[in-house]
Amino acid sequence: MSLYRMRALTFTEHGGPEQLVVRDDIAMPTIDAADSVRVRLVAAALNRLDLWVLGGIPGSKVKPGWPLGSDGAGIVEAVGSGVTRVKPGDRVIINPGVADRSCQCEYCRDGDQPLCLSYGILGEHLPGTLAEYVVVPEANLRTFPDWLPWETAAAFPLATLTAWRMVVTRAKVRAGDQVLIWGIGGGVALAALQICKHLGATVWVTSSSPEKLDKAQLLGADHLLDHRQPDVGKTIRARTDKRGVDVVIDSVGEATWAQSLTALGRRGRLVTCGGTSGPFVQVDVRRMFWNQWTLMGSTMGNDAEFGTISDFFDHGSLQPPVDSVWSLDEAQAAYARLASGQQFGKVVIRLRGQAGELAG
Secondary structure, X not given: OOOOEEEEEEEOOOOOHHHEEEEEEEXXXXXXXXXXXXXXXXXXXXXHHHHHHHHOOOOOOOOOOOOOOOEEEEEEEEEOOOOOOOOOOOEEEEOOEEOOOOOOXXXXXXXXXXXXXXXXXXXXXXXXXXXXXXXXEHHHEEEOOOOOOHXXXXXXXHHHHHHHHHHHXXXXXXXXXXXXEXXXXXXXHHHHHHHHHHHOOEEEEEEOOHHHHHHHHHOOOOEEEEOOXXXXXXXXXXXXXXXXXXXXXXXXXXXXXXXXXXXXXXXXXXXXXXXXXXXXOOOOHHHHHHHOOEEEEOOOOOHHHHHHHHHHHHOOOOOOOEEEEEEHHHHHHHHHHHHHOOOOOEEEEEOXXXXXXXXX
């Protein structure tokens, strides 16, 4: 391989996992700014976003030859002239949300980078992490201890950052709150469960899989619901003396929205970060104002939130469960595993060394 070429996962055309291809002729990213850092990736993790990008979504800039993937962990390989916080050889996790650091818009001045018009996500708006190398701003990196596994580190950033903003910043979950989380087993749902339990909330989780519900109980879930049953909302109402829950974490959309609102109690907060079952939902505004609900969206997280969750990670908290580990050559199977919905935890792709072993 040429010094200026690298191995990466890309695709032939938009579609399913069968369109994925590993190429060894992708241009290696270069240090293009004083605050740029080139990271040699060791492991990357998949998110539902990766399936959407592969399938083709409005606004996405990806095209054949574009390295896919948002999450990753690796070793600092080279730094720009202005970099001071990391150095070559450091083990780092990557915040996939990248903003223009020179921007002075109102959102950037407020430290709320995900709202900036320049904001983009690796793998969707910028070349991604399913490659031997990626270049990101220094602000997007945090070091982590040697004792934490590469696979866990790669699985950590996007889902945990998204869940933290949903649970803490947006919904303001506090001790004693009752929280409903749909679809336990996915990365964001599992991170939300861990965060809610850390805050002292009582957590209801749903799944169609008894095995996933059992695993969620081991992680601290208090109430387990089979969402194949016809009326999750009414079940919660009955079991809470008609009170309902304080917070609903819903990233499913059309298929669960009505049940989410049935379950939501007075002064309830519903927060969503996606619509895997469809983007269009309905709300009876009379119920909304009568119950004084707050319905809100949430996406990714800012620099301060990334710093906060990284501190937890460094101390062994908020560790994401890893469902399975694959090699880059097994990427089609890894994507298929995620698409099946059978995973419990993150699907990880190992870029260096054998799956499951540490690489230096």
